[in-house]
Amino acid sequence: MNGLHYINAFFSDNAHWQGYDGIPTRVAEHIQYTLEALALAAAIGLPVGLVTGHTGRGGNALSLIATAGRALPTFGLLVLMTLLFGFGLVNVMTPLVVLAVPPILVTTYEAMRSVDPSPVDAARGMGMSEAGVLFQVELPAALPLILGGLRSAAIQIVSTATIAAYVSLGGLGRYIVDGLYQRNYEKVVGGATLVAVLALVTLAVFWAASRLTVSRGVRASG
C-alpha cells in the first residue's frame, strides 16, 4: 500500500533521526507544547469546574463560555494572533488553551454534579468542612469523568498542535507543513503517523492514570 511504503521509507532514513529537524527533537517539541497547553487549560478549567460543580451555581454561564470557546476557530485564532502580534509561542498557546478549556470545564462541572448526593450529605452530616467534602468525597467519585474530560482535551491538543508549524514553530506539524510545500509525501505521511501515534500514547497514558488514581470502589461501581 502507498501509505505504508511512505511510512517505511520515512522511518528507515537515518537522516530523519538526527539534528534539529530529527524525529526525537520534533517529538520532544510536540510533547512540550502539549503539556504546556494542557497545564494552562487545566489550571483554568479544573478549579472553576470544581467550584461551580460543588456549589451547583453558574451552570448556564459555563455552558455559554464553553460554546463560545468551541466556536472560536483554533486555526483562525492562531493565524490571526500571529499576524497581529508577530511570531511567538504565546500565539500558539492561546488557541490551544481556548480549544482545551471547554471540554475540561464542562466535563468537570457535570462530573461534580453527577456525584451521588447521599454520600455528600452524609459527609456533611458527619461534620466535614466544605473543602473536605469537595476534595475527599466529591472529587474521588467524580474523578473518572474528570479524567475523561482531560483526556479528550489532551487528544485535541496533541492533534491540533501540528498547526504550530504553520506559523514557523516546531513540533511534528513541521514535517506535514514542510512536506506539503516540498511535495515530499514521505515526510508528510511520516509526520502524520507520528502525531497519530502520539495521540494513541496519550490515550494509553490517561488509561494508566485512571487505573492508578481512581479508587477501586468507584471503578467497580462505575
Add this chain to the structure above:
Amino acid sequence: MNGFFDIPSDLQHSWLGLIGLHLREALLPVLAGLLIALPLAQLCVRFRWLYPPVLWVTTVLYAIPSLALFVFLIDYTGQTELTVMIPLTVYTLVVLVPAIVDGVRSVPQETLAAATAMGFGPVRRYAQVQLPIAVPAIIAGLRVATVSSISLVSVGTLIGNQGALGNLLNDANIYNRPELAVNAVITMAVLAILADAALVVVRLLLTPWMPSGKRDRKEAAAL
C-alpha cells in the same frame, strides 16, 4: 476596517459564497455522521457487548489529527472538498454515538412496556417512542459536533485552499492583510454560534412537552 469584505480573487468566491461553501463543508459531515451514528447506536443498544469496542474505535479515530487524515486521503480523493469532509464525518461519531446510545437507553422501561402493550412493533416503538424521548440528548451531541466541525473546516486550507472561510487565513498571511483573518475568525465564530442556537430552537420545536428553560445535562456525556 478598510477592505474588510474585499475577498482576493484567487478564492473565486464572494464573502457570502465562502459562507455557503463553509456551511456545506461543515454541515454535510454532521448530517452524514448522524446517518451513520443512528443505526450504529441502535446496534449498540441492542447488543450491549458492542458498545465498548465501538466507543474505543471512535475515540482512536478521533485521536488521529485532521491534517494527518487529510494528507492520507489526498492519495485517494485528491485535494477536494471530499477530502475535508470525510475526516469531519468520522470525528462527529465520537460525540454522536454516545449521545444517541445514552439518550435511547435513558427511556424508562415502563414507557417501553406501555408502548409494547399498546401494540407498537419494534420499528414503530423506536421511531415514535424511543427516538423522540432521546431528542434532547441527540441534539446536545449535534451541537458539539456542529460547532467543532465549523471550526475544523478551516484547517482544509492547508491542503490546497479547501478550507472555505479558512482560505481567508492563508490569503491574510500571503497578502499581509490581517483584516481578512479577523473577518474569517469572526465569521466562523458567528456561524458556529448561530448554528448552535438553531439547534436549540430545533430541540424546543421537537420536544414541546419539555420546559424550555431546562439545561442540557447531557452535554458532558457528549464529550
